[in-house]
Amino acid sequence: MNPVTPQSLESERAVLGACIISKEALGSAIEILRPEDFYDPDNRKAYEVLTSMYLSDRPVDFITVSDEFRNKGIFERLGGQSYIAQITGEVTTTANVGYYAGIIHERSVRRRLIEAGRQIMEAAYNSDKSTKEIIETAEKLLYEAAQNKSSSEFRHVRDIISPVFVGIEDRFRQSDDHVAGFPSGFADLDSYTGGLQPGSLIIIAARPSMGKTAFAMNIAQFGGNEQNLPVLVFSLEMPAEQLVLRMLSAESNVDLSRLNAGTFNTSDFDLVREACDVLARRNIFINDDSNLTAMDFRTRCRRFKTRYPDLGLVIVDYLQLMTTGARGNDGRQQEVADISRMLKAVARELNCPVIALSQLSRETEKRTEKKPQLSDLRDSGAIEQDADVVMLMFREDYYTENENNELQDSKADIRIAKNRNGSTGTFHLTFKREITRFFNYGEG
Numbered sequence: 344m345n346p347v348t349p350q351s352l353e354s355e356r357a358v359l360g361a362c363i364i365s366k367e368a369l370g371s372a373i374e375i376l377r378p379e380d381f382y383d384p385d386n387r388k389a390y391e392v393l394t395s396m397y398l399s400d401r402p403v404d405f406i407t408v409s410d411e412f413r414n415k416g417i418f419e420r421l422g423g424q425s426y427i428a429q430i431t432g433e434v435t436t437t438a439n440v441g442y443y444a445g446i447i448h449e450r451s452v453r454r455r456l457i458e459a460g461r462q463i464m465e466a467a468y469n470s471d472k473s474t475k476e477i478i479e480t481a482e483k484l485l486y487e488a489a490q491n492k493s494s495s496e497f498r499h500v501r502d503i504i505s506p507v508f509v510g511i512e513d514r515f516r517q518s519d520d521h522v523a524g525f526p527s528g529f530a531d532l533d534s535y536t537g538g539l540q541p542g543s544l545i546i547i548a549a550r551p552s553m554g555k556t557a558f559a560m561n562i563a564q565f566g567g568n569e570q571n572l573p574v575l576v577f578s579l580e581m582p583a584e585q586l587v588l589r590m591l592s593a594e595s596n597v598d599l600s601r602l603n604a605g606t607f608n609t610s611d612f613d614l615v616r617e618a619c620d621v622l623a624r625r626n627i628f629i630n631d632d633s634n635l636t637a638m639d640f641r642t643r644c645r646r647f648k649t650r651y652p653d654l655g656l657v658i659v660d661y662l663q664l665m666t667t668g669a670r671g672n673d674g675r676q677q678e679v680a681d682i683s684r685m686l687k688a689v690a691r692e693l694n695c696p697v698i699a700l701s702q703l704s705r706e707t708e709k710r711t712e713k714k715p716q717l718s719d720l721r722d723s724g725a726i727e728q729d730a731d732v733v734m735l736m737f738r739e740d741y742y743t744e745n746e747n748n749e750l751q752d753s754k755a756d757i758r759i760a761k762n763r764n765g766s767t768g769t770f771h772l773t774f775k776r777e778i779t780r781f782f783n784y785g786e787g
Contacts, residue, residue, distance in 0.1 A: 349453035350382035354443040359386060360430035361440040362393050366403045368437040369393055370649045374642070375444040380451035388417050405431065455488035525655050525696055528566035530783050531770035535759050536732060539566075539656065539696035543763075544687040544729055546662075548701040548720055549736035554755065555700045556581065557589065557779040558736065558772075559658050562698065563627055564590050572655025573626040575647050577640060579664035583631040587622070593780035594618035600777065626651075637667045637685045644689050654695050659686065661700035662726070680725035687729040701726060703735075713742055717760045733761040738774065755781065 358376070362369040373394060381387035392411050396403050409427060412418040422429075463481045466472060472480075524538030539545060539562075549555045563574045578586055592599040595618035601607045602615070630643060640659070648654050659665065665682050683699075690697040703719040715735040720726045727733060735758045753774040759767050771784040 348382070349450040349457075351443075351446050351450055352383055352386070354446040354450075355381050355383055355386040356430045357434060357443040358440055358447060359389055359393070360432075360434040361437040361443070362390075363403065363405065363408050363427065363431050364434055365437040365440075366397065368440040369397050369403060371440050371646075372444045373397060374645045374649060375441065375448050376451075380447050382450065382454070385417070385421055388415075389421060392417070452488065456485070459484040459488045525572065526566050526568045527562045529562075529772065529781070531772075532734075532757070532759075535762060535765055535768065535770070537765070539698070540731070540764065541694045541696060542691045543696050543731035544683075544690050545696055545698045545732040545734070546701050546720075546726060546730040547698060547734050547736060548703050548715065550703050550707060550715070550741075553736050553738055553741060554753075554774055554776075554779070554781070555736055556586075556660050557593075557774070558755075558781055559660060559698055559700055560586060560590060560779075561593065561781050563656065563658055564593060564622070564625065567655055570655065571624070571626050572653055573628065573647075573651040574656045574658065575644065575654065576627065576629045576658045576660070577635060577643075578629060578631045578660050579633050579635055580660055581631070583629040586629060586631075589779045590622055590627075591615055591618045592778045594622055596778055596780075598777040599779055633664070635665055637665060637682050640665065641685060641689055644693055648693050654693060656695060657689070657693070657697045659697065659699040661702060662686070663702050683726045683729045687731075713737070713739075714756070714758070727761060730761060731763040732759065734758065735760050754784070 358372055362372055372390075376390070378387050378391040378394065381390055389412070392415055393403060393408065396407070396411060401407065405427060409418065409424060412421060412427075421427075459481075462484055463477075466477045466480045469477075524536065524540040524543075526538050527533055527536075547555045547559055560576070563576060567574070576586070588602055589599060591597075592602055595611070595614040597607055597611045597614055597618075601611070607615075628647070632639070644657060662682060663679065667678050667681050686697055686699050701720060703715050707713055707715050707719050714737050717727055717733060717735070719735075720733075737756045737758070738753050739756075740753050753776055755772045755774045756769055757772060758769045761767065773782045773784055774780075775782070
């Protein structure tokens with residue numbers, strides 16, 4: 344008896360029906376499924392059409408889908424209006440689209456694994472190949488089967504010129520402030536980067552307690568100008584409540600220690616209440632799952648992007664606390680390399696900047712000159728390779744603090760050690776530790 348090919352035609356029909364009824368359901372399905380995941384050729388073609396309509400931001404309903412099926416010449420082949428009426432009529436709720444899409448995806452992965460197994464078996468029978476070559480082939484095939492990535496089409500340069508020129512034109516027309524990306528709120532940083540650019544991976548690296556979390560959260564809180572674009576923060580180290588407390592301190596100028604202890608006066612309380620109103624209007628979203636895996640991160644970013652297409656910035660605090668969730672013996676350096684590569688891929692996929700905080704190795708503590716170097720990036724040189732911008736943060740007074748200067752403003756050196764699309768150099772910020780807020784140097 345021949346085994347049955349993994350598939351679920353009922354789930355395919357359920358997903359297609361939900362996608363026609365609800366554009367939101369279609370967006371959820373697109374997060375999970377490619378057309379190739381559908382086993383039935385007709386269902387696959389129907390999903391291709393729906394995906395195309397969604398990506399071109401066209402309305403999706405019974406009438407528009409029927410017309411598009413006709414335009415593509417598949418209306419009669421699918422079964423006409425009775426087909427659409429039947430698959431939509433079978434849907435009791437569109438809320439289950441994720442569940443059925445998961446079934447389709449799982450069956451699709453199994454089919455790809457079966458095909459990969461067939462090719463591996465052929466390679467193993469091939470006496471012309473060495474065992475090492477066969478293992479490399481097997482690993483490659485299994486990796487590709489698990490990745491579920493569609494192949495990228497070749498694009499002629501003339502098709503790319505137009506959107507590139509539009510971007511140049513936009514930057515030219517707003518050249519007064521020279522900020523084309525997400526404004527950081529720090530003038531010197533924006534002068535180096537032109538704003539945090541869509542699709543870029545920005546690494547902020549420092550030893551513990553230098554203020555990298557405060558710096559990133561200041562960008563989230565005070566950057567973006569008046570656009571108020573959504574900012575998504577993944578905090579693996581600090582609970583969301585603690586982050587918000589810091590932001591309230593930065594907004595109100597009331598000492599964080601006094602907020603924690605409750606030892607402030609009526610005027611301070613009024614300032615904090617006003618800060619609550621201001622902060623509540625900012626589109627900042629926090630996920631404080633301390634067990635976040637790379638796969639969780641990517642999935643949640645995609646889901647968020649579907650709900651908030653104008654996503655302006657993603658922040659990860661911090662990179663070394665994330666895991667791949669995979670069990671293996673490749674070592675921590677390889678795991679960090681995989682995470683770094685994934686962060687860059689997410690930045691490109693979502694077309695928004697991703698800031699990832701990173702720890703530096705203890706080698707800096709062993710040197711007389713404490714200022715960090717690119718080689719101090721902890722766990723993996725791949726971080727430097729994947730990043731578009733690497734900023735190394737350093738505060739001299741961290742090493743010279745005493746009781747007399749504890750509450751003095753701190754000078755922070757921010758060295759842009761790598762800038763793929765611009766110059767490198769060092770600029771300075773003022774750090775008010777008591778309110779965890781950075782200011783442009785000379786301000787605040």
